Amino acid sequence: AVDSAAKMLEQAKQSLHEYSSRIVFELDDLLSYLQKQEDSSFDVFVAVWTIHNLQPEYRKDLFREIYRILKPYGLFVSGDKYSVDDEVLHKSQLETQLNRFKEFGITGNSKLVDDWVKHNIDDEKIRITEKEQISMLQNFGFSNTDVVYRKDMEAVIKAVKKND
Numbered sequence: 288a289v290d291s292a293a294k295m296l297e298q299a300k301q302s303l304h305e306y307s308s309r310i311v312f313e314l315d316d317l318l319s320y321l322q323k324q325e326d327s328s329f330d331v332f333v334a335v336w337t338i339h340n341l342q343p344e345y346r347k348d349l350f351r352e353i354y355r356i357l358k359p360y361g362l363f364v365s366g367d368k369y370s371v372d373d374e375v376l377h378k379s380q381l382e383t384q385l386n387r388f389k390e391f392g393i394t395g396n397s398k399l400v401d402d403w404v405k406h407n408i409d410d411e412k413i414r415i416t417e418k419e420q421i422s423m424l425q426n427f428g429f430s431n432t433d434v435v436y437r438k439d440m441e442a443v444i445k446a447v448k449k450n451d
Contacts, residue, residue, distance in 0.1 A: 289313045289320045321352035331362045339368040354427045359450040369442040370416045380439045
């Protein structure tokens with residue numbers, strides 16, 4: 288488990304404490320961490336709610352490194368916020384998502400609501416669509432790229448490294 292934020296890594300340790308003997312927790316920038324890894328040394332790479340936060344150029348470098356560190360037939364899986372390719376549908380889904388945050392207001396934590404709304408609006412500046420993600424993966428040599436799950440703005444995309 289790699290994260291550049293100590294707080295997030297600590298939360299992951301707490302959430303995954305029953306698996307802690309099987310997980311190594313690394314405080315590091317993801318790209319920096321991957322660049323230190325050997326070629327073809329990972330069977331699987333999983334990213335969860337990460338990629339949508341990354342700048343487009345960083346994403347390209349990241350996928351290049353993911354491809355490099357995966358073994359032949361290695362699996363890439365990303366569960367994240369991926370926009371649908373239809374702009375009208377995307378705007379509708381975004382509006383629905385922002386309205387859901389109002390439900391947080393029931394807890395009396397208006398700062399939480401404001402933070403989530405701001406984060407989602409900021410995400411629009413660097414959003415990535417399904418088509419863009421799949422195209423980028425294919426350009427780096429991944430095959431069998433597919434959206435295996437979608438609910439509104441959430442999707443799971445998988446890809447397999449070709450046997451070079």
